[in-house]
Amino acid sequence: MINPQIASEATKKNIKTHPIWFKLKHNKMTLIGFLILFAMIVLALLAPVLTPYDPIKINVAEKFQGPSFRHLFGTDEVGRDILTRTLFGARLSLGVGLLVIIIAACFGIFIGAVSGYFGGIIDQIVMRIMDMLLAFPTLILAMALTASLGPSLHNAMIAIAIVEIPIYVRLARSETLVLREKLFVKSAAVFGIRPIPIILKHIIPNAVSPVIIQATLNVGNAILMIATLGFLGLGAQPPTPEWGSMISIGWKYLLDYWWYPTFPGIFLFLTSGALNLIGDGVRDILDPKSNR
Template sequence: MGELARNDSHHILETEEEKVVSPWREAWRSFRKNKLALIGTFIVITFIMMAILAPVIAPEGIDEQKFTEKLQSPSSKHWFGTDDFGRDIFSRVIYGARISLSVGFFSVLGSIVVGSLLGIVAGFYGRWIDTVISRIFDIMLAFPSILLAIGIVAVLGPSLQNALIAIAIINVPNFGRLIRSKVLSVKEEEYITAAKSIGMKDTRILFHHILPNSMAPIIVQGTLAIATAIIEAAALGFLGLGAEAPLPEWGKMLADSKGFLVNAPWTMVFPGLAIMLTVLGFNLMGDGLRDALDPRMKQ
């Protein structure tokens, strides 16, 4: 009887442990059920692997010119054809993934760091600090993002690094306002009041309690912002304000090929498809993360 009782109690404990699922594990289960999100994740991982393995995958260098083979249509030798300098477009598109993904990741990372710090300070301390920071955000958001980016690059000078900085700056208000609103709700929770009552320092409360509980919206917004950053980098490159020759940035490739749209459309089609698929992948993945991490989206 005693052994039977122990087995029953052990079974009950296992059942209770199965019921207790961490929010992140539950979010992962929900994410795996979203087929579109999985497709987007597959697309993103594919482009990331292309960028990492570019020296292995690309058959030629990014600036290997063969004037006798210029503007050749796609073939078994040149899968995506060649451009007006005889360069292999397939190789340049693959190496371009490194540039576009790097700009997307690092610009969004910078926006998250700066925007989160400003949003946390504004939401936690309030009063005049909140007013000043919020008005700065409002002023920045009053300008169309691409025009603000163009203005920043015009001041700093056209280059890939300055384009990255400009994209990071224009996305700061989005993350700042997002974190500020989250902090305003979280700081009213009972455990924050308890932490203050026992004399816990503000920095510890901010970075050990408030920020970890604000990670879900940051992850979702960050994923979607990478897609936007890639488009903005391509737009700046197309306007001649981003990457400079011979770097195979996708927007720059489109700009260099616009004169051959009729006679050699493949010079524009494949860089354009790369931009479209990458942005689509991040958007699908971001939507899936939003559905998995936002309690309001769950039935």
């Protein structure tokens, strides 16, 4: 029989040696999220190999065919294979969602660090602008910006990045207000190092942890916003294979051809759910204040 004290000591040793892996291994929902996301990435990368069809080629002779061995997810109103378009749509949604959050986080952490470090009038101006952006519902503001810029995927990406930036600015600023009082930051200023190098080399590297946590939580939301703008006709334009635009067209045929909007919707649901599970897990692992 295993001595409980020895087992407890071994467990503590594993926690100290591999703290991140130990926490991840015991968080089943996060592991499920990683497995789903990994499957989605593999399907997206292998899309040209897994399906012989062209995602935008029209074949009217095969329109509205139900799921079968020839077309596992059926076909759409112009005979395009829905499985093919869904897999290629995964490429677009995952790539764009991740890119938008990276852009927003990079700009946000720099602006927030500059605002928090300098303080005064610069801080007041920056934070009032951020408050103005946060005063509007995120999706409504993204819709308004995309509509003013013009309906397209690139403009949708710009709009979503803009509405996400204030979140990271506030996070980075709050961390910077604490860090600028630390001895190593004050010492760097005393030795004549200019403010921008201090911000880049001393402030941002130490303020990045909460930004990473927030970014992992926001990737799923970004994918949903891209799909929503596509659904409203403000994002990716036909014939680009994108989940939101596919659902937007397919819901009109839901009663007669249920497979059209259903399968892209399932992929969108699974991907956003997996990313939210991963975000919760990363927060639990990296945030020392989390007791979950």
